[in-house]
Amino acid sequence: MVYRLGIDVGGTNTDGVLLDEDMNVIYSVKTPTTDDIETGIYRAIEKIVEQATIDTKEINFAMLGTTQCTNAIVERKNLNNVAIIRIGAPAGTAIKPLAGVPQDLKDILGSNMFIIRGGHEFNGSEIASFDEDKVKRIGEQLIGKVDSIAITSIFSPVNKEHEIRAKDILQEVMGDDISISLSSEIGSIGLLERENATILNASIIDVARRTADGFENALEKHGIKAKVFFCQNDGTLMSKAYTLKYPILTVACGPTNSLRGASFLSNNTDAIIVDVGGTTTDIGVLVKGFPRQSSIAVELGGVRTNFRMPDINSIGLGGGTIIHINEDSFTIGPDSVGHRLHEEAMIFGGNTLTATDVVVGLGLLDLGNRELVSHLKQSLLEDIYKSMIEMVEEAVDKVKTSALDMPVVLVGGGNVLLPTELKGASQVFRPNNGHVANAIGSAISQISGEIEKIFSINKENREEILKKAQQMAIQETINAGANETKVEIVDMEHVPLAYLPGNATRVKVKAAGELALK
Amino acid sequence: MRYLGIEEIENIAIGAALLGTGGGGDPYIGKIMAIQAIEEFGPIPLLDITELEDDDIVVPSAMMGAPTVMVEKIPSGEEALASFKALEKVLNKKIKATMPIEAGGVNSLLPLALAARIGLPVVDGDGMGRAFPELQMVTFYLEGVSTTPLVLADEKGNNLVLNTIDGLWAEKIARSATMVMGGSVMNAIYPMTGRQVKQSAIYRTLTLEEKIGRTIREAKSNGLNAIDEVLTLLNGFKLFTGKIVDIDRQTDGGFVKGQAKISGLDSNKGENAYINFQNEHLIAKTDSNILCMTPDLITVLDSETALPITTEGMRYGSRVTLIGIPCDEKWRTPKGIEVAGPRYFGYDYDFIPVEKLNERNDQ
Numbered sequence: 001m002v003y004r005l006g007i008d009v010g011g012t013n014t015d016g017v018l019l020d021e022d023m024n025v026i027y028s029v030k031t032p033t034t035d036d037i038e039t040g041i042y043r044a045i046e047k048i049v050e051q052a053t054i055d056t057k058e059i060n061f062a063m064l065g066t067t068q069c070t071n072a073i074v075e076r077k078n079l080n081n082v083a084i085i086r087i088g089a090p091a092g093t094a095i096k097p098l099a100g101v102p103q104d105l106k107d108i109l110g111s112n113m114f115i116i117r118g119g120h121e122f123n124g125s126e127i128a129s130f131d132e133d134k135v136k137r138i139g140e141q142l143i144g145k146v147d148s149i150a151i152t153s154i155f156s157p158v159n160k161e162h163e164i165r166a167k168d169i170l171q172e173v174m175g176d177d178i179s180i181s182l183s184s185e186i187g188s189i190g191l192l193e194r195e196n197a198t199i200l201n202a203s204i205i206d207v208a209r210r211t212a213d214g215f216e217n218a219l220e221k222h223g224i225k226a227k228v229f230f231c232q233n234d235g236t237l238m239s240k241a242y243t244l245k246y247p248i249l250t251v252a253c254g255p256t257n258s259l260r261g262a263s264f265l266s267n268n269t270d271a272i273i274v275d276v277g278g279t280t281t282d283i284g285v286l287v288k289g290f291p292r293q294s295s296i297a298v299e300l301g302g303v304r305t306n307f308r309m310p311d312i313n314s315i316g317l318g319g320g321t322i323i324h325i326n327e328d329s330f331t332i333g334p335d336s337v338g339h340r341l342h343e344e345a346m347i348f349g350g351n352t353l354t355a356t357d358v359v360v361g362l363g364l365l366d367l368g369n370r371e372l373v374s375h376l377k378q379s380l381l382e383d384i385y386k387s388m389i390e391m392v393e394e395a396v397d398k399v400k401t402s403a404l405d406m407p408v409v410l411v412g413g414g415n416v417l418l419p420t421e422l423k424g425a426s427q428v429f430r431p432n433n434g435h436v437a438n439a440i441g442s443a444i445s446q447i448s449g450e451i452e453k454i455f456s457i458n459k460e461n462r463e464e465i466l467k468k469a470q471q472m473a474i475q476e477t478i479n480a481g482a483n484e485t486k487v488e489i490v491d492m493e494h495v496p497l498a499y500l501p502g503n504a505t506r507v508k509v510k511a512a513g514e515l516a517l518k
Numbered sequence: 519m520r521y522l523g524i525e526e527i528e529n530i531a532i533g534a535a536l537l538g539t540g541g542g543g544d545p546y547i548g549k550i551m552a553i554q555a556i557e558e559f560g561p562i563p564l565l566d567i568t569e570l571e572d573d574d575i576v577v578p579s580a581m582m583g584a585p586t587v588m589v590e591k592i593p594s595g596e597e598a599l600a601s602f603k604a605l606e607k608v609l610n611k612k613i614k615a616t617m618p619i620e621a622g623g624v625n626s627l628l629p630l631a632l633a634a635r636i637g638l639p640v641v642d643g644d645g646m647g648r649a650f651p652e653l654q655m656v657t658f659y660l661e662g663v664s665t666t667p668l669v670l671a672d673e674k675g676n677n678l679v680l681n682t683i684d685g686l687w688a689e690k691i692a693r694s695a696t697m698v699m700g701g702s703v704m705n706a707i708y709p710m711t712g713r714q715v716k717q718s719a720i721y722r723t724l725t726l727e728e729k730i731g732r733t734i735r736e737a738k739s740n741g742l743n744a745i746d747e748v749l750t751l752l753n754g755f756k757l758f759t760g761k762i763v764d765i766d767r768q769t770d771g772g773f774v775k776g777q778a779k780i781s782g783l784d785s786n787k788g789e790n791a792y793i794n795f796q797n798e799h800l801i802a803k804t805d806s807n808i809l810c811m812t813p814d815l816i817t818v819l820d821s822e823t824a825l826p827i828t829t830e831g832m833r834y835g836s837r838v839t840l841i842g843i844p845c846d847e848k849w850r851t852p853k854g855i856e857v858a859g860p861r862y863f864g865y866d867y868d869f870i871p872v873e874k875l876n877e878r879n880d881q
Contacts, residue, residue, distance in 0.1 A: 091673040091700075094551045094595030094631065121700045122587050127674065154591050191590045192550070398822075506586075 002517055003054060004061040005226065006443025007044055007215075008257050008436075009033055011067065012278030012320065012339045013413055014040035015439035016048050018059070021517060023264070023444060027052040028436040030413060032339040037068050038214040042221075049222040056223045061515065064215050065231035065253045065442040072207040073251075073301040076108060079203040080148035080179070083112035085138065086195065087162045088119030088154030091127050097152075097195060102302040109203055112146055114138055118162040119154030122454065122504065127154060130162045132169060139173030150202035152183035152195040158454050160184035179205040179245075186246060186307065188452055189506060193306030200303060201248035208247030212240050229445070233309055235260045235290055236448035236512050239481070248307070251300060254438060255312045259284045259291045261441030262409040265431035271407040272396055272425075275437065276414030278320040279336040283313045283395045286409075290490060292399075315395045319414035320345070321355040323384055330384055332391070346372050358384050359417050393423045400424065411437035448490070448512040449476025457494070457505040466494070466507065473509040487513030519569060519639065521561035526728055527552050527630065529735065532825065533727025534626035536748070537843075539815050540829040541798035542623025542649040543585020547592060552627050555595075555634035562630055563639035565615055567721055570712035574614035576641055577605060577709045579629045582653075582670065582692060583702035586830070588624065594673040597704035598632040601671040605706045608667045608679055617641035617715070619656060619707065621723045622649020622798070623828070628704070643719040645708065647846040648815050651773055651797040653692065654685030655858045657848045658708045661718035668692065668707045672699040720846045734824050744824030745839055754843040755876045757802055757809040758791040759784050759821060762836045767829075773797055778818075778832055780840070791840060793818070795829045800863050802840055807875070810842030811865070813849035813858045814872040817841050842872040 002021045007014065014033045018026040029047045034040040041064070049056055072078050084097045097113050098106050116138070118130035142149070149170060153162040163182045170180060181202040187194030216228055229237040231253040238249060258275040262268075269289040275282045285292040291310035298309045316334030320341045324331045337344040337352055344350035346357045347368030353376075359365045361373040361381045373381075396408060405426035410418050411434040420428045433440060451472045455465050470489050478484045491510040522530070531549040534542070556562065570576065579598050581588060606613055616633055618626045621644045633640045645656030653665060665685040670692055671677040678695055682688040688707075696703050710718070733751050737744035749756060760780040767776040775796045782789040791809065794801040799816035802809040810816045818827045821837040832838075848854055850871065860867040 088591070090594045090596070090675065092592045092594065094593045095547070095554055099550050099554055119591075121591070122584075123701075127591070127700065189586065189590050191592055192547075 001054070001058055002061075003059045004063065004443050005045070005048065005059050005224070006063045006439045006441070007041055008065040008254060008438035008442045009037055009041065009067050010254055010277060010438060011280075012318070014044045015436040016044035017433070017436050017439040017443055018048055018052050018054070019440070019443045025433050025440065026054065028433055028439065030436060037066065037211070038218070041215060042218045045218050045222055045224070049224070057225065059224045059226045060517075061229065062215070062219055062224065062226040063229045063231060063237060063442045063445055065257045065438065066211055066250065067254055068207055068211045069204045069247045070251045070300070072204050073200055076104060076301070078207050079108055080206050081146040082109050082199060082202045083138075083142050083146040083149045084109070084114070084199055085135070085149060085151045085166060086115045087117075087130065087151065087166060088127060089115050089117045091119060091154055092191065095192065098199070099192065100304060101196065105301065105303065109199060112142060120156070120159040120162070122155055122158065124155070124159040130165055132165070135166050135169045136173055139170045143174055148179040148181070148202040148205045150181045150183070150195070150198040152191065152198050154191060156182070156184035157189055157452050181245070186248060188306060188508065190306045193304055196303045197248055197305040197307050200300065200305070201246060204247045205244065208244055208250070212243055216240070231257055231442050231445055232448075234448065235441070235445055237445045237515070252309050255282050255284055256291050256310045257441030257445070258282070258411055258438035259286055259310065259441065260289070260444065261437030261439070262286070262411045262431070262434065263289050264440060264444050265411070265433055265437060266409045266429040268407050268409060268429065271409050272399060273409050273411065274392060274396065274415070274418065275412040276410065276417055277318045277412050278338050278341060278414065279316070279318045280314045281317045281392060281395070281412070281414070283315070283399050284310055285399050311399070313395050313399050315391055317355060317388060317391050319354065319356045319417060323353045323355065323358060325353065325380070328380070330380070332384065332387060355388060355417060356414070358388070365416055388417070389419065389422070392418060396422065396424050410434060446512040447477060447480050447482035447515055448510060449473050449478070449480050449482075450508070450510040451476060452506065452508040454504055454506050466492070469507045469509045470511070473511040477511040477513055481516055482513035483516040487511050519566070520564050522564050522630065522640075523561045524553050524556055527556065527627070529731025530724060530727045531627060531731065532734055533730030534621055535623060535828070536730050536817055536819070536826040537647065537723075537727060537815065538622030538649040538826065538828070539798045539817050540795055540827070541651065542620060542625055543588065544828060544831070545623045545627050547589055548624040548627025548631065551593070551595070551631035552634065555631045559634045559637065562633045564724060565639040565641050567641060567643050567716055567719060570615070570641065570715055572711060572713040574712035575609065575611050575709060576615050576617055576712060576715050577602065577613050577706050578619040578645065579616050579632050580619040580625045580705055580707060581628055581702060582705050583696045585624055587701035591673070591700065591702055593704065595631070595635060597671040597673055598628065598706070599636055600675070600677055601669040601704055601706035602632075602636070604669045604671065604677050604679060605667060605709060608669075609709060613638065614712075615639045615641050617719070618644040618723065620644055620646040620649045621727060622646070625649070626724070626727060640724070641715060641719070642722050642724045643715065644723040645719060647720040647723060647849075648813070649798050650858055653689040653707070656708065657720055657846070658710065658714070658718045659685050660848060660851070660853050660857065661714070663708055663710055663714050663718055665708055667709065668705055670695055670699065670703045670705050672703045674700070720848065737824070745819055745841070748824065749841060752843045754841045755810070755872055757816075757840040757842045757876070758782065758804070759786050759839045760791060760837075762832055762838060765832055774829065780838060783837065793840070794865070796863055797829065799829065801860065801865055801867075802842065808867065808870070809840070809875060810872045811860050811867060811869060812863065813845045813854060815843040815845055817843065842876070844872055
């Protein structure tokens with residue numbers, strides 16, 4: 001038997017699941033997330049190994065979905081010493097790198113910025129010849145000062161030659177240990193947003209390395225010799241080597257995992273997923289089994305970027321949400337006791353009234369000691385509960401694209417707080433193992449491959465070119481480790497470039513498939 | 519004269535996107551360029567048209583080409599400067615001020631970046647009061663101002679002075695040259711005297727854009743309905759509310775043409791609306807009625823945020839509100855209709871003003 005282990009680190013809990021090769025849930029676990037994250041992951045693995053009755057040698061795959069990289073960016077902690085190189089002058093100088101980025105982050109990341117000659121036009125020809133000497137001099141100047149470099153060349157999604165040459169020169173001058181992030185591998189057309197994403201990527205290389213090593217060590221200590229994967233925010237996986245190069249792609253994988261897990265558990269491919277955590281409830285939309293993507297430029301830690309992120313509506317309501325009572329009126333959150341629910345909630349003998357206490361007090365949930373909330377007026381608890389449900393119903397309505405009722409799937413540790421009837425829902429699902437849907441999402445993730453290129457498309461060659469692009473994406477996916485018989489095109493976008501004759505069209509294709517289990 | 523600082527620029531960017539009627543590209547690049555220029559060179563003097571002397575020389579500055587190219591190949595900042603220097607040489611006169619050619623997207627902000635950089639004032643007006651896809655679709659042209667001499671300049675240092683027999687030829691030659699120069703260039707175009715500006719420009723566009731931006735931002739923080747507030751400010755009409763269910767885009771002769779289908783919600787439940795666009799929105803209709811037609815303004819707003827959505831930014835599933843705004847009277851003259859009315863774009867309709875259409879539809 002081949003087993004897979006999925007771990008998902010959330011703001012409140014770290015969840016783990018063990019699946020067999022038919023995707024049956026063998027064992028699941030929920031442990032509090034620790035401040036250092038790593039201890040929580042270690043404990044989750046420990047519990048699974050202790051209690052599962054299988055030979056740990058049969059765990060061949062281990063998947064981790066984690067928030068460490070996101071946290072590092074949001075908290076501006078443990079970031080690498082970064083240099084920023086933009087290739088494209090004389091173009092591009094009217095806006096400096098990091099323009100529009102919050103000042104505190106600029107102070108950390110902006111001490112080594114260069115704009116040098118080179119880059120390409122939209123059709124792939126050179127704007128100016130690449131300034132090799134300048135790159136060499138920059139490399140010499142940066143030795144010992146930085147450990148990670150972000151390189152962004154104009155129109156590199158069309159032609160990445162100058163980014164690659166710059167990387168080769170810098171590695172020659174500075175040694176192979178220097179981390180180099182290339183924008184062509186990270187984002188799409190849109191220089192500033194792609195450059196920002198590349199800079200953020202360069203700044204979290206060390207965080208990613210520590211996370212990945214920590215995960216591998218924890219597995220090894222428990223005798224697990226699995227192939228390790230990390231979750232991306234589109235519901236697909238990356239190898240460790242790829243993660244160390246492109247850690248930015250792990251950002252927001254948590255909500256994605258819970259959407260994918262909910263889809264799998266409830267057997268729905270088109271539904272609204274309500275993930276009730278300890279501090280927030282995240283509501284997303286599942287379209288054909290994948291999260292609906294946000295259509296606007298996404299901000300991450302206050303930085304505008306253009307990589308795809310799941311479109312999530314997050315509200316401040318979770319199991320640990322604090323209810324503030326003021327005589328006969330009340331407010332719900334947004335503060336929460338988080339993972340200290342078992343110490344601070346009234347039903348567990350604490351002094352804080354939480355959303356969980358309200359539901360237990362009404363007799364809708366059997367948890368802790370209901371006696372400890374019996375002094376609260378039932379009518380008040382009913383009013384609070386009604387407001388909580390209205391918050392969720394309103395949030396569900398907001399993510400809808402039509403007034404039609406849709407299936408709603410309740411998952412997350414706090415899903416038991418909500419009723420199985422909601423306004424706007426055609427049916428409410430509460431699947432088994434829904435409390436660890438995110439870890440399941442992490443374990444069942446697929447392998448993907450993506451291409452983006454500009455083609456000259458006309459009526460005659462349209463079909464042929466789109467087919468060719470699809471083939472390229474499928475090949476990328478197989479190369480990344482997918483089972484070649486099960487690869488499908490999951491997304492395809494072709495946008496004509498406005499105002500240009502010649503039918504220049506940007507084609508982006510993404511394929512995904514099941515992991516090859518051999 | 520007053521000065522524009524960073525907050526004014528933020529508001530102008532929102533207003534410009536709204537008046538851009540879906541075209542002109544995302545103003546973000548222009549906004550950041552203007553903000554960086556203000557940070558480096560200080561606030562921008564804004565001149566009311568009435569403050570111009572009759573013999574002052576005013577030259578609009580604009581980008582030409584694909585906004586999609588410009589978001590990737592950001593200007594050097596020197597292009598606009600080079601085009602002004604080249605034009606001063608041809609005219610043998612000093613340029614007194616610049617102004618936007620259109621009130622759409624990126625082109626409403628770029629002259630501000632140039633102005634900050636070279637210390638020239640910006641004139642509070644423009645040549646469209648909205649955005650249009652072609653060079654001759656400006657009120658300057660309606661009043662007989664010559665498009666040329668016009669200068670195109672790229673970031674590499676190339677520039678091209680054009681003298682053409684009319685605006686249509688300027689459009690044709692300049693568009694081909696733009697391709698060769700890399701898909702996105704800056705131009706200095708329609709050089710005018712102060713007297714010509716007074717006759718032909720649309721007045722106080724920048725001030726209006728600033729008001730739109732401020733209205734949307736303040737409505738949000740005051741808990742008011744931003745769409746209603748904007749409609750009041752602009753004497754506009756709420757045409758349709760729904761969600762986008764289909765978008766068909768095709769390139770044709772360097773333009774993105776197509777149609778978006780919107781399925782009705784709320785009071786429009788059960789109906790469908792359609793928007794035809796060629797870079798900008800041109801016709802809005804339902805199965806039974808025309809709602810608004812060019813040169814009146816058709817704008818697609820996000821139903822929730824009230825922020826405008828461009829034709830390139832329209833996505834399946836977006837909840838939107840279509841609004842129609844009467845265009846400037848200059849566009850409603852026979853010449854204005856001929857240059858930018860429905861028939862010019864190949865639609866077999868006589869122009870009917872948005873207020874008449876909606877009066878009729880309401881009955």
